[in-house]
Amino acid sequence: MIDSTIKARAIQLRKGGSSYSEILKVIPVAKSTLTEWFVDVGLSKRQKQKLTEKKKAGQRLGAAARRSKRIQVQSQIISVARKEIGVLSERELLLVGACLYWAEGSKEKSYQPGSPLKFSNSDWRMVKIFQEFLRRILKLKDEDVKYELYLHDTKRSELEKIVEFWSNRLELPIGKLTRVYYKKGNPKTKRKNTEEDYVGVIRVCPKSSSHLVRKIAGWTEGICEYHWGIV
Secondary structure, X not given: OOOHHHHHHHHHHHHOOOOHHHHHHHOOOOHHHHHHHOOOOOOOHHHHHHHHHHHHHHHHHHHHHHHHHHHHHHHHHHHHHXXXXXXXXXXXXXXXXXXXXXXXXXXXXXXXXXXXXXXXXXXXXXXXXXXXXXXXXXXXXXXXXXXXXXXXXXXXXXXXXXXXXXXXXXXXXXXXXXXXXXXXXXXXXXXXXXXXXXXXXXXXXXXXXXXXXXXXXXXXXXXXXHHHOOO
């Protein structure tokens, strides 16, 4: 039989705004016992608010701990996977570059033959890899490649900073970004790429490159045909 003073102490703690878990640390009884004791315990608005605040604080701590654990696991996975790549051979770079262009490059259409090579992306690392593909695989000289910048109109005032960003990442002279195009925003569109780290899209445009588009198309068809039997 439980001493009545223990029950009274539990009720006192509850009225003071203590949560079930806090009370159980002091009074080691079953949680169901506390529920039974507290049936007739009326809490004031302030007491209920205090308990709600504690619950939310606990939820925030739990969420922060889970997030920290998730980030730790993600970092470990990425670290291990990064080491599995190593230095790319010429053939591996050819395959990577061809697939990048297959995904993000302009394609020659039957109704528009002679389309030039154009590769666009907002990820500077992807553009950097494609630069290396142009140099090492397609044997293009840097002076034969033009770069264009596409920005939302709302970023017009940040043009100088954004041009500097791309010039630094791609190791280009400032004047290499020959053209800047602005896209007018639709006020009804809920865009998510409006943050500070938004720096637009770079389009890579080699000169006289329609034959290169066909060569890359042949590589991608070869990947499909010889590895998966897709024609």
